[in-house]
Amino acid sequence: MEPLIGGVHHVAIICSDYATSRHFYHQILGFHIVDENYRKERESWKCDLRAADGTQIELFSFPNPPQRPSRPEAQGLRHLAFSVANLEAVIAHLANFNIECEPVRTDPYTSKRFTFFSDPDNLPLELYETVT
Structure with a gap:
């Protein structure tokens, strides 16, 4: 049977400071900006960034997003x-x-x-x- 999943298309990240995270992923890590939009109704930026292999990161901003524990070894995405x-x-x-x-x-x-x-x-x- 052929695999059902072809690979990872994107990972979505909600950031606390959009400009800082956009700079980090684009200018420092070198992801290419594919598309960037301000969604007025959600007071939210969405930026699609692409790595050399085509994998993408969707970078989101939202007003006052709740913090999510990530360390040490919190349940969920490691x-x-x-x-x-x-x-x-x-x-x-x-x-x-x-x-x-x-x-x-x-x-x-x-x-x-x-x-x-x-x-x-x-x-x-x-x-x-x-x-x-």
């Missing part, structure tokens, strides 16, 4: 992982913006290297090296 070809290069790039990464670890099952960092709302993000 983290969002990005594939990278050169882990050190991305860590160095993030350091240029004063974004700290955790120490690099190695996945004991795949032998791939990875690290974690956070977005402006403290959402846990992972860099997973896919080429070694």
Whole structure:
């Protein structure tokens, strides 16, 4: 039987400060802006951002969104992982913006290297090296 799911199309993120998060995902992480709209009836921005492989992030702003616990090990989405070809290069790039990464670890099952960092709302993000 062929898989029913073809892959991940997008991940939706509600941010506390739209301009800060838009800058982070677009200018720092390098996601391309596909579309951006202000939805007046919802007092909300929606920005569609695309990675090189076509995966998208939908970035939303809402007035006074409730906080959601994400650490430590809260139930629900644990983290969002990005594939990278050169882990050190991305860590160095993030350091240029004063974004700290955790120490690099190695996945004991795949032998791939990875690290974690956070977005402006403290959402846990992972860099997973896919080429070694």
